Amino acid sequence: MDKPFFxxxxxxxxxxxxxxxxxxxxxxVQTPSFVPVAxxxxxxxxxxxxxxxIGAQVMFVNTFHLVLSPGVDTLRSFxxxxxxxxxxxxxxxxxxxxxxxxxxxxxxxxGFKITEKGVHFKSPRDGASLFISPxxxxxxxxxxxxxILMAFDECIPHGVSHEYALExxxxxxxxxxxxxxxxxxxxxxxxxxxxGGGFKDLREQSAxxxxxxxxxxxxxxGVSVGETQKEMRDQVRWSAPFLPEKLPRHLLGVGxxxxxxxxxxxxMDTFDCVEPTRLARTGTVFTIKGKNIVxxxxxxxxxxxxxxxxxxxxxxxxxxxxxxxxxHHLFREQEMLGHQLASIHNxxxxxxxxxxxxxEIQRGIL
RNA sequence: GGGUCGGUGGCAGAGUGGACAAUUGCACGUGGCUGUAAACCACGCGGCCUUGCGCCUACGGGGGUUCGAAUCCCUCCCGGCCCA
Numbered sequence: 001m002d003k004p005f006f007x008x009x010x011x012x013x014x015x016x017x018x019x020x021x022x023x024x025x026x027x028x029v030q031t032p033s034f035v036p037v038a039x040x041x042x043x044x045x046x047x048x049x050x051x052x053x054i055g056a057q058v059m060f061v062n063t064f065h066l067v068l069s070p071g072v073d074t075l076r077s078f079x080x081x082x083x084x085x086x087x088x089x090x091x092x093x094x095x096x097x098x099x100x101x102x103x104x105x106x107x108x109x110x111g112f113k114i115t116e117k118g119v120h121f122k123s124p125r126d127g128a129s130l131f132i133s134p135x136x137x138x139x140x141x142x143x144x145x146x147x148i149l150m151a152f153d154e155c156i157p158h159g160v161s162h163e164y165a166l167e168x169x170x171x172x173x174x175x176x177x178x179x180x181x182x183x184x185x186x187x188x189x190x191x192x193x194x195x196g197g198g199f200k201d202l203r204e205q206s207a208x209x210x211x212x213x214x215x216x217x218x219x220x221x222g223v224s225v226g227e228t229q230k231e232m233r234d235q236v237r238w239s240a241p242f243l244p245e246k247l248p249r250h251l252l253g254v255g256x257x258x259x260x261x262x263x264x265x266x267x268m269d270t271f272d273c274v275e276p277t278r279l280a281r282t283g284t285v286f287t288i289k290g291k292n293i294v295x296x297x298x299x300x301x302x303x304x305x306x307x308x309x310x311x312x313x314x315x316x317x318x319x320x321x322x323x324x325x326x327x328h329h330l331f332r333e334q335e336m337l338g339h340q341l342a343s344i345h346n347x348x349x350x351x352x353x354x355x356x357x358x359x360e361i362q363r364g365i366l
Numbered sequence: 367g368g369g370u371c372g373g374u375g376g377c378a379g380a381g382u383g384g385a386c387a388a389u390u391g392c393a394c395g396u397g398g399c400u401g402u403a404a405a406c407c408a409c410g411c412g413g414c415c416u417u418g419c420g421c422c423u424a425c426g427g428g429g430g431u432u433c434g435a436a437u438c439c440c441u442c443c444c445g446g447c448c449c450a
Contacts (some may be wrong), residue, residue, distance in 0.1 A: 039402050060401070098401045124403035155401070193401090224400040232400085252401035259400085274402045281405050282398090301395085331405095339405055 005189055005216055006248040012361050016240065016267035019361050022058070022248055024090040024147035025187055026082060029058045031248065032264050032357055034350040035092060035272035040065045041085040044277050045339040046347070048086045054316065054344050055351025058089060060272040063140050064096035064103075067130070068123055072143035080145025092272070093146035095137045095179075096121075097172075097193065098253070101155035101225060114154060116171065134178035142185050150219060150252075151179040153193040158226035165197030173209050180214055189216035191250060197222060198231055200238045207242035217248040220268070224253035233262055240266040257286070257293035257353055261366060264357060276350050280342035283331040286349040287311040293353065298342070303328040316348035317341075 003023045010019040022029040036043050039062040043051065051059075061081055066072060070084075078084040081091060100119050104112040111122035111129055118133025132140075137152035153172040156165055172195045183190055192210040196202035210218050220239050223232045236251065240263075243249050250270045251263050260271065279285070283299040288311055296303075296310065306324035318327070318341040330338030360366040 035401095037402070044402085045405080062402080065402080092401095094401050099403095102401090103403070150401075153401095219401080221401065226400095250401090255400040271400095273400050274404085275400050278399060278402065278404065278406080282407090283405095284399080297397090334405070336405075 006246070008246070010361060012265075012366060013364060015265035015366060017264045017361050017366050018267065018269070019358055020248065020269055022090065022148075022270075024058075024189070026088065026090045026147055027057075029090055029270070030358060031269040032260070032354055032361075033057055033270050034260075034276075034347075034354050035060045035250075035270050036277065036347050036350070037062075037272050037274045038085075038087070038091075039274070040069070041081055041087070043343070043347070045281060045336070045343045046277075048088070050344065051087075051089060054347040055355075056089065056347060058092065058270070059087065060092045060094060061144065061146060062094045062096070062098075063137060063144060064094075064099040064121070064132070066093075066144055067096070067132075067140055068125065072140045075145065076143040080143075082145060090148070091146040092148040092191075092250075093141045093144050093150065094252075095141065095150040095152040095193075096132050097137075097150065097153035097221065098155045100153075101157055114168075114171075116174070118152075119154075134175040135182040138179050138182040138184075142183070142188065146188065148189045148191060148217065149183070151176045151190060151192050151215075153195060153221055155225065156195055156197045156222045158198065158231075160197055162197075162199055162202070165195075165199055165202050169195040169197065169202050169206050173206070176210065176213060176215075191215060191217040191219045191248075193219045193221040193252070194239045194243075195222045196235070196239065198227060198235065200234070203235055203238035204242060207239040211242055211244050211247075215247070217250060218243050219250040219252050221252045223251070224255055224273075229256070229259065232259065236263050236266050236268065240268065243267065257350075260353065260357060264361075265366060276346035277343050280346040281339045283338070283342070285310050285327070285342050285345050288313060293349065298324065298327045298331050298338075300328075310345055311349065314345065314348060314352065316345050318345040318348075 006020055006022055008018050008020045020031040036056050036059050038059045041061055075081055075084050103124055113120040118131055121130040123130055134152040141149040152175050154168045156168045176192045192213055192215040194206045194210050196206040223235050248269045249267055251268045253273060254271050255273045284295050284297045286293050287296045303324045308324055309319040310324055311319055
């Protein structure tokens with residue numbers, strides 16, 4: 001553990017962007033970097049032996065879902081998620097804070113309750129009740145065994161009042177202190193999470209608070225919850241300047257290729273998002289139009305006879321081997337290979353995009 | 367030849383006198399997915415337009431009963447099964 005967790009290799013003169021390296025027990029991560037999401041311990045449709053090819057340097061797993069299955073004790077008995085799922089790369093684990101938002105606010109609000117102590121959840125699968133507190137989340141995450149842990153937070157829904165956002169943000173702060181206290185393992189790193197909702201004063205207040213704590217990194221949360229792109233960017237801009245230079249910064253749930261450069265110029269380093277893989281499974285792949293990465297729905301009839309690869313400048317197995325027509329056919333027929341090929345492509349596109357971004361920082365363009 | 371059951375929108379298959387342009391599924395079309403309840407979801411899906419609780423055409427063909435028929439009757443055509 002002599003090597004520093006995060007080192008900055010180069011700082012941009014044009015923006016807050018920086019090039020860095022994260023050192024973890026399971027390898028290193030060049031930043032800025034995309035973090036594919038493997039919620040339940042698998043990057044959906046992708047066998048781990050392909051992860052290197054598609055450029056995945058680090059992935060994101062989810063505490064809530066892993067608690068439900070296979071259970072954290074199972075994971076511990078296998079030596080952790082890396083061993084269990086054969087994921088030989090750095091991993092981050094989300095705390096279950098996002099499920100406070102994604103499950104709690106929407107679905108079974110009956111059994112769902114946020115208290116100072118923690119959150120009462122209901123399993124979306126069988127309705128079983130489940131309580132997760134900051135202490136529980138830490139304990140679970142230690143058993144899961146990822147390299148980087150997220151503090152247990154409340155992902156604040158879009159559109160709530162200032163009053164509620166303040167209350168939830170302060171609660172998240174108190175929860176962070178409890179997470180720091182509860183965390184025992186020294187080989188895992190902890191990120192505090194900035195909340196604050198859609199309010200400038202709260203974002204700043206939250207960023208300042210998190211920055212003062214003894215954390216290894218900081219994530220900005222509560223974005224990509226239904227707000228507009230401008231609102232999302234505002235929230236990043238209101239938070240990022242208050243984060244310590246030397247700590248790695250993660251942007252939770254973002255996202256869209258268009259947003260990467262903006263967030264990176266604000267000083268963000270890593271980005272997790274389900275979109276590339278979810279889109280891939282629903283038949284939408286990334287391609288390049290002009291300077292932008294755009295979406296292409298392979299299900300559309302016009303691709304039936306299209307002999308071109310999805311993206312001619314893409315180096316992935318899918319693009320080097322198959323036509324749009326074949327992918328169209330696979331999706332029409334709901335063949336599983338379609339999910340895999342499209343996922344390979346979309347993740348590779350993210351990887352290529354971040355390679356490009358890193359080069360731009362290196363060359364002083366970004 | 368006799369008996370019997372059945373023929374409904376691209377397909378499967380509900381409905382069996384008014385609330386039916388017709389349940390539902392599939393297919394098809396369009397759109398959406400941002401710390402994954404997501405190999406998912408939403409909407410559309412006879413035609414026309416002045417978009418109206420509008421008009422036209424339509425539940426195998428033709429005829430009839432009725433204020434009113436996909437639904438009842440007659441007949442023809444087609445199919446399944448059973449008996450000769």
